[in-house]
Every structure is written in C-alpha cells, then in structure tokens.
Amino acid sequence: MSTTVAQERVYNFSPGPAVLPVSVLQQAQRDLMCLPGYGMSILEMSHRAPGFLDILAAAKHNLKELLRIPDNYKIIFLQGGSRLQFSMIPMNLLRGQSQPADYLITGSWSKMALDEAKREGLARVAWDGKSTNYDRLPTLADWQPNKDAPYTYLCSNETIQGVQFDTDFDLKSPVVADCSSDFLHRPLDVAKYGLIYACAQKNAGPAGVTAVIIREDLLARSQDNLPGYMNYTGHVKEDSLYNTPPTFAIYLMGLVLRWLKDDVGGLEKMHAFNQEKAKLLYDVIDGSGGYFKGHAQPANRSLMNVTFRLPSEDLEKKFCKEGEKRGLDGLKGHRSVGGVRASIYNAMPLEGVKQLAEFMKEFQQQNG
C-alpha cells in the first residue's frame, strides 16, 4: 500500500496545516474504523473512557520526555489555536499586574498577539523589527528587558517572514513563547520559559489542538472571574478534560510524538535533520548570484519556513505553478508579503527538499 500511496502523494510545502509523517498517517488509517482492542473508532470514543485516557497520558508523557519538561510544569491540550492563546495569555497572566508585559515584535504573529494583549492590559513593545521589514531578530543586546514585566512574549518562528530564534533567552521575567510553527523542531531549555504554547498543525499534528506548557507558579495569577474556558487553572485541574477535548487531534499528536521519539530518535536528531534540509535550500539561494533573494538575514533564517523572492512577481507565479506540476505543492508566499515560501517542517522528507533545490536551480537556468 505504501508504495502506491507514496506515488500518489505530492510534496506538501504548505505552511500549515502541513505535511505529516507517512507512518503516522498509515497507523491512523489502519485503526480509524476500530482502535485495536476497543471496538470503536477513536473518533467515537468517550474522552472519559480508559482508551482515551491512556492516549492522553501517553501524549503527555512523551511530550515531557522529548522536551525534558521539568516537574514544575503542567501540560494541557486546548482548542482555539494561537488566536485564543493571544487572549488567554494576557487574561491569565496580565490582569491584576501593575507593570506592562514586554512584547518582541518580530513579524506578523507577534504583532497580532500584541494587539490582543492591549485589549486586556498594559503591553509594551520591547523591540520591533518593522524598520527592516522584519528580516531580523533581536539579541539580548538589542532591547532593554524589564525585569519586573509580568512576562516577555515572543514568537519563536515567524512563518510569514521566515525568521526564527535559535536560542532560549535567560530573562528575569517569565518568557512566554508562541512555538506554534517550530514546536519540537529542536530541544528547548524549558526551564527558561514561563509558558510555551503551540497549535499542532505545523510540526505536531493536525489543526484543532494546541499544547500549552505552563510553569506551575504562574497559575496563581489567573483570576476567578475569567470566562471558564479561558482560565488555565480549570484545564490544569481537570487534566485537559475541563470539557470534551479534541480527542482525535490529541490522538494524532500522540502518534507524531511517538514517531519523534521512536522513529526519529529524539529532538537532537530532529534538529540536525532540520538543519540539513534547510541548508540545501539556503545554499541554492546563496549560490544563485542574487536570482533568489532570501527575506531573512542569514543569522536569523528559519529552519521551518524558507522565504524568498524571484526577480519578478511573474517569475514567482511561474515558479509556483511549475513546482505544482512537479508535485511540489504549496510554495506560494503568504498573501500579505508575496514571494515564495517553502515550509519544510519536521515531517518533510529529505527527498522533497532535494527535489525542490533541484527545481530551483533548473528554474534559474531556464528563466535566468
């Protein structure tokens, strides 16, 4: 079956929902009608049934192990994606605080998060990459951290601009990180964060589930008058069963976590593989004599989203169209910035990236 399937399948460079490991899809397909031993589909199983509770516990366990999450952190699985986190974070962590939260504005997603924070409380722009069109990221020398800030917010990888932090900041204020688009792509020093969250649909599963990892002591900030679903404490107390969780999405995320652990061999190996894949594309860009222009400054290039322009918009359109014909799908840049974007998340096979690199070189030869 897998051979036929591999032939049918394109290489999907979509920014998310995005490519998933073939072995994960195969297992989900095999068990979709009937989860072995349970007599029903995971899609039909009560969230309070032992079968699902085992799946939930295993997902938490494997996430904890993969990221080496310290014991003083809680893991919950929520709905609503990053957008809901944009509001939940300030509702829980900023209300009742006297100092403003610090926001690092490094691209489209952190800017949206800031806009939502301002509805809930005081938020300060600690750094803003606007003047260079978000092509670079700050180092610790580039902004003045407020050690008394309720938290410092950052987006670890900006999918639209293709810039990515490759370091874990050591700040006095709790770092809150949107890791939606590069979650589990490398090991993190979780102890340096107050809260990490990631919607699954880039690196960790399908759309519809968001993992939140929160340091226990921060839960004390959540006020009782928050809307029930928006309060982290209820979800922690009920171990992600405050209401019916997105059971299938958690199940599939669990399969991805197992793939990372058993098939890939952990996040160090995943990181090395991601570096290898990204280098293939950045090398073509750098060797193109300016034909391909990368958006991000080399020091801040994303391993997940490789963003670049061609000499003209017409050539960019032609590039995406011809790519699609070759089975290289989803290369169009975000509608807000244009250009080309190759999203090469964890599950993108090396072969897909190699074919794209080859295609880029050929395209330049024929359209240079």
Add this chain to the structure above:
Amino acid sequence: MSTTVAQERVYNFSPGPAVLPVSVLQQAQRDLMCLPGYGMSILEMSHRAPGFLDILAAAKHNLKELLRIPDNYKIIFLQGGSRLQFSMIPMNLLRGQSQPADYLITGSWSKMALDEAKREGLARVAWDGKSTNYDRLPTLADWQPNKDAPYTYLCSNETIQGVQFDTDFDLKSPVVADCSSDFLHRPLDVAKYGLIYACAQKNAGPAGVTAVIIREDLLARSQDNLPGYMNYTGHVKEDSLYNTPPTFAIYLMGLVLRWLKDDVGGLEKMHAFNQEKAKLLYDVIDGSGGYFKGHAQPANRSLMNVTFRLPSEDLEKKFCKEGEKRGLDGLKGHRSVGGVRASIYNAMPLEGVKQLAEFMKEFQQQNG
C-alpha cells in the same frame, strides 16, 4: 472489510464523543492517506487550499439545506465546544444590553451556561426544574417570558437528565439554543431562533468543532473590544477562516451531513427513525412494572439519552458490566446522577437498540 469491522465493533452508547455512521468512517478511512485528486491527506491540507474550501462550502450548503436555514442566518464553525459558547454568547449578545437575558434551567448544561453568563452580565432564571430534580421541562405557560430580554437561552436536550424539548418556542426575544446533543435529530424551525449552536461530538461528527448558526442582525451587538477569537463577527467576516479551523473535524462533519442527506434522506426521516429507536427502550421501561425507572417525565423524554435507574446501585453496576460483555458499551450514567444512560444518537443502528432492549428484558428476568 466491512463485515470484519462490523464484527469487531461494539454498540457504543456513550453520550459523546459517540457512535458515527459506519459508511462515514469507511470513507474517512479510505481517503485518510490521500484525499482523491489532492495528493495529500485532509489532515495535511491548508485551510486556504481549494480542496478544503470546497469541503467547507459543501458542509455549509448541506447544513443549510438539511435544516432549511433562512438566508438571513450565518453559519460558522468554531473550536472550544459548548463551554466556549457559554461565554461567547453573553460576551457578544449581552454586553451593552440593559435588560437581563432569560435562562431556562432544565439540567446540568443550562445551569453551567447560566453560571458563565453571570460573569458577563445580567442573567435571570426564567424557569428552574430543580424542585423535581430536572425531570421535566416548561411549556410556555410555565414561565413569564420577558419580551425585552436580549435573548432567552435554553438547552434543547439535557444529556445528563435525559429531558428534551420537542418544540420550537415562538418568543419575542431571540431564542438561543444549545443543540449540542440533539443537533440534526429532527427538523427545526430555524426562523424561531436567534442563535443555534452545537458541538459536533454527539450527533454531527467528532469532538473539536462547534457549528454556530446566527441571525445576521444579532451580529451588530458584538462590541469591538472583545477578545478576537470570542467575537462572532470576525468568524463570520472570514467565513470560519479567522484562524485555522479544525479542518479534519469539519471534513468529517461534512461526511455526516452528506450521510444525513443522501443515505438517511433528510431530517424528517431521521426524526421518525429516532422516535422508533427511543420507543423500543421506553416501552421496556414502561412495561417493566417499575423495575426500570425512567428519570424523565414521559412528556419530556429525550430521544437521544434514555436515562433510568434499576432497583439498586449494585444492580446498575451489574447491568452495565454485563452489557459491556455483550458488546453494549458506555451505558453508565453520568457520574453526577448515577444510574444508566443509553445514548442513542442518529448514528446508533436499530440493531444496537434492539439488542439493548432485549438485554434489559433478560436482565430483569434474571435479576428481578
């Protein structure tokens, strides 16, 4: 394949997530690796790709057709389940209003909705079934509707108590209905409602997606300062793509809608079938000489959740355990009220209900 699968599968009487149509599961399984013509799994497909936009449009179209939704209503698909709607409804429809909203408290779910509404504004208990332990529902003669209420809230079916409205109220104030547990089980006169919502995991699909049907004019009440995700207007404006929607859950709901339309033949037929199934169980209860005691008053019995007690808790435990051995799964009543609950949603086959009815009679004979 289907024969083997049918043998392996139990009859799942779980209150939700719940049984799904076998043909829906089979189609999802067949196409899980590769949606025909798209070269990728629906789990991997961008929410902005034509493939998904077609799925979204078809789901809306079929929902509109099945429920005969008038043109002045908008349909959106959200995350967060009923719990998030408990808050979104008052945040959008109650903020800025001078009168209290009316809440009909008919069981556990409407009570929880009231508690959340009180956090956001004024809410009046228009009727409360507490004095008879939520075994009955009000008629229009039983409460004094406030014609100036911003809305009147009700839960069309209380899964825990097993009571269900079988009528559409004609009120001056917009009726807001939580139809999560009986959505699409009968035709509704949508024009009598201001807002109808349903999380999918009982009658309409898997956990992780909530359909909201809202009368256009009510959207004018949503204030700009709401948290972004909590504002209905953004979701309507972006046609459920305000953020990445739960694509797979919407896809599966779309398959269920098509099953209702093409295989079942519409909601009138679905309703007749549901009446037939429920009658089988209520007849056993009524013919048991008091051995099985239904919780709901006969006039308000739910077609979806048949709740009853046995002479003792020990017998109830034995009943559920023996049922499970026969492949009749998930019969335990909600932990807050005990007893037995048989959830017989749209997708529960007649054969499953027949086997349960048979088992009830046998159990009484052997343990009477």
